[in-house]
Amino acid sequence: xARIAIDMDGVMAxxxxxxxxxxxxxxxxxxxxxTLNGQPEASGFPHDKEIIRSFLxxxxxxxxxxxxxxxxxxxxxxxxxxxxxxxxxAIEFPTSLNEKLEWLEEHYPFISxxxxxxxxxxxxxxxxxxxxxxxxxxxHFKGEAIMFTAPHNINVTGYKRVDTWxxxxxxLL
Numbered sequence: 551x552a553r554i555a556i557d558m559d560g561v562m563a564x565x566x567x568x569x570x571x572x573x574x575x576x577x578x579x580x581x582x583x584x585t586l587n588g589q590p591e592a593s594g595f596p597h598d599k600e601i602i603r604s605f606l607x608x609x610x611x612x613x614x615x616x617x618x619x620x621x622x623x624x625x626x627x628x629x630x631x632x633x634x635x636x637x638x639x640a641i642e643f644p645t646s647l648n649e650k651l652e653w654l655e656e657h658y659p660f661i662s663x664x665x666x667x668x669x670x671x672x673x674x675x676x677x678x679x680x681x682x683x684x685x686x687x688x689x690h691f692k693g694e695a696i697m698f699t700a701p702h703n704i705n706v707t708g709y710k711r712v713d714t715w716x717x718x719x720x721x722l723l
Contacts, residue, residue: 551631551632551633552632552633552677552678552679552722553632553633553634553635553676553677553678553679553693554628554632554633554634554635554677554678554679554680554681554722555635555637555667555672555675555677555679555680555681555682556625556634556635556636556637556680556681557636557637557638557680557681557682557683557684557687557698558636558637558638558640558650558653558654559612559615559638559683560682560683560684560698560700560702561618561621561681561682561683561698562617562618562621562625562636562657562658563612563615563616563617563618563653564615564616564617564618565591565615565700566583566586566591566700566701566702567583567615567616568605568611568614568615568616569591569592569595569602569605570583572605572608572611573595573597573602573605577596577597579596581594581595581596583701584701586701586702587701587704587705588701588702588704588705589701589702590702591701591702594701606643606646607643607645609645609649610649611646611649612643612646612649612650612653613649613650613652613653615653617657618715619714619715620714620715620716620719621715622657622658623715624715624716624718624719624723625658625661625715626658626660627719627723628718628719628722628723629660629661631723632722633665634661634665635665635666635667635675635677636654636658636661636665636666636667637667637669637672637675637680638650638666638667638668638669639668639669639670639671639672639687640668640669641668641669641670642670647668650668651666654666672687672691673690673691675691676692676693677693678693678694679693679694679695679696679722680693680694680695680696681696681698681712681718682695682696682697682698683697683698683699683700683702683703684703685697685703685706685709688709694710695709695710696709696710696711696712696718696721697709697710697711697712698711698712698718699711699712699713
C-alpha cells in the first residue's frame with residue numbers, strides 16, 4: 551500500500567476551464583485552451599494577468615469548477631488500494647477553504663475529512679507519490695513526483711508525466 555498525495559486545482563478540478571469560463575463571462579471573449587499552452591496560468595489571456603488572478607478571490611470560483619474526466623473513478627479505486635490524501639495549498643486563497651471542502655464533499659464523498667490536507671507549502675508533504683500540476687510543488691518532493699499535464703506546464707521536462715486520469719490508473723492501480 552502506497553501513500554499518494556493528490557493536488558486539487560488543475561489535477562482533480564479543471565482550473566484552466568474555470569479561468570476560460572470566468573474570462574468569457576466578464577469580457578465576452580472566448581479564449582481557446584490551446585493558446586494557453588506553455589504560458590503561466592494567467593498570462594495567456596488578453597488582459598493583465600492581475601485581472602485574471604482576481605478571479606481566484608471571487609466567491610464561487612473554487613466551488614463551481616468542473617471535475618476532470620475520470621478522476622472520480624480512478625481516485626476511488628486508488629483509495630481502495632492505497633492511502634490517498636488530497637493536498638491543496640489552499641491557504642494561499644483563504645476564501646477558498648470552504649468552497650474546496652464543499653466541492654470535495656459533493657464530487658468525492660468517499661474521501662474522508664481525515665484525508666484532506668489544506669496547507670501553505672507542500673514541502674511538508676511526505677508520501678510515496680505526489681500528483682501535481684505545478685513544478686513548485688514537485689521540485690522539493692522526496693517521493694516520486696508525477697506531473698499532471700496542464701497548459702501552463704506543457705513544456706516542463708524532468709518529471710514523470712500523465713495526461714489523463716486513465717494514465718494515472720495504469721501507473722498506480
